[in-house]
Amino acid sequence: MQTSQHWNDYWLHSSSLSSFAEGTAAAGYQGELLAFWQRYFAALAPAAILVDIGTGNGAIAVAARQFSNQQQLAFDIHATDAANINPLVTFAHNAQLLDVLKQIKFYPCCPAEQLPFPDNSINLITSQFALEYANIELAVTELLRVLAPMGTLVAVMHHNDTQLAQDCLAGIKVLQLFLEQKPFFECARQLISSLIQQQLSAANPAIQRQCQQHNQQLLTLVSSIKQQLKEEHQLWFTDVMAKVAKLIMQPAEGALQALEKYENQYKANLLRLLDQRQAAFNADKLAALQAFLQQQACHFSLELLEIENQLFGQVLIIQK
Numbered sequence: 251m252q253t254s255q256h257w258n259d260y261w262l263h264s265s266s267l268s269s270f271a272e273g274t275a276a277a278g279y280q281g282e283l284l285a286f287w288q289r290y291f292a293a294l295a296p297a298a299i300l301v302d303i304g305t306g307n308g309a310i311a312v313a314a315r316q317f318s319n320q321q322q323l324a325f326d327i328h329a330t331d332a333a334n335i336n337p338l339v340t341f342a343h344n345a346q347l348l349d350v351l352k353q354i355k356f357y358p359c360c361p362a363e364q365l366p367f368p369d370n371s372i373n374l375i376t377s378q379f380a381l382e383y384a385n386i387e388l389a390v391t392e393l394l395r396v397l398a399p400m401g402t403l404v405a406v407m408h409h410n411d412t413q414l415a416q417d418c419l420a421g422i423k424v425l426q427l428f429l430e431q432k433p434f435f436e437c438a439r440q441l442i443s444s445l446i447q448q449q450l451s452a453a454n455p456a457i458q459r460q461c462q463q464h465n466q467q468l469l470t471l472v473s474s475i476k477q478q479l480k481e482e483h484q485l486w487f488t489d490v491m492a493k494v495a496k497l498i499m500q501p502a503e504g505a506l507q508a509l510e511k512y513e514n515q516y517k518a519n520l521l522r523l524l525d526q527r528q529a530a531f532n533a534d535k536l537a538a539l540q541a542f543l544q545q546q547a548c549h550f551s552l553e554l555l556e557i558e559n560q561l562f563g564q565v566l567i568i569q570k
């Protein structure tokens with residue numbers, strides 16, 4: 251199973267514990283979603299063995315560890331991901347979090363389709379926006395192998411009808427326009443280069459003309475991108491424009507490197523969004539998964555999950 255380089259890069263550079271979370275939520279899942287997971291932790295025996303698959307920086311594993319410690323239980327917690335994760339290094343600067351992370355065993359480069367656990371050994375397997383990124387039939391077969399008798403798998407998965415999925419589509423549209431269909435970053439690079447040259451050469455009319463030309467090219471391009479966008483694209487559009495405009499307004503040394511860094515970050519972001527769209531459940535995918543699960547030796551349910559009165563995802567629960 252091949253690991254995607256863009257996920258390796260994401261976790262290497264992310265300072266968030268979970269994906270889809272910036273700001274305060276970057277410290278891990280909270281509120282109703284955390285309460286949802288805690289219900290499953292509460293149903294476990296004191297020395298239960300847990301595995302969080304597709305763990306990223308370990309948000310669900312950390313929630314389980316904190317629950318176990320608060321309740322004075324002794325869960326044995328393992329966290330796997332196909333990507334080359336290394337939360338202990340990523341959060342080396344955060345002593346409190348590091349202390350919790352050290353009480354979890356992480357397995358980088360470990361796809362859900364092939365797990366290093368014995369048969370019938372795990373009491374609870376969790377997955378938050380991860381199982382659906384794997385080959386789901388191979389992964390479920392493997393998860394059923396390692397689940398202990400009476401063990402439970404709980405997977406919260408992307409669903410096409412959520413706000414997150416709509417935002418994903420909006421992001422794909424905007425980033426494809428900026429990165430693929432129009433030479434936006436190339437134009438911005440030319441403009442910033444000529445602005446830097448202009449700063450270095452006092453009042454050179456040829457360079458001034460070049461700046462004006464590049465500026466006009468970029469304005470025309472931005473206006474044509476804008477014409478193709480709707481209200482739901484605005485946040486993505488503003489995000490790219492604000493970063494690039496800042497570099498154009500202050501074309502200092504390092505601006506070209508910063509522009510290249512942004513371009514690469516947006517390229518990786520686009521790949522993650524394309525993965526996410528591919529992973530999300532629709533009626534056809536759901537029917538196929540149901541048909542597959544009916545042939546397995548397990549009980550299962552597939553339900554929609556609402557968090558804070560909004561559709562959040564599709565929950566798969568398997569009981570072995």
Ligand SMILES: C[S@@+](CC[C@H](N)C(=O)[O-])C[C@H]1O[C@@H](n2cnc3c(N)ncnc32)[C@H](O)[C@@H]1O
Pocket residue numbers: 251257258267268269270303304305306307308309330331332333360361362363377378379380383384385
């Ligand atoms: C959207 S992130 C979710 C990460 C984490 N569960 C969270 O909620 O923050 C999806 C994760 O699935 C991982 N992934 C993709 N394919 C996988 C596979 N076949 N097996 C295990 N993990 C996989 C990616 O590397 C990525 O870390």
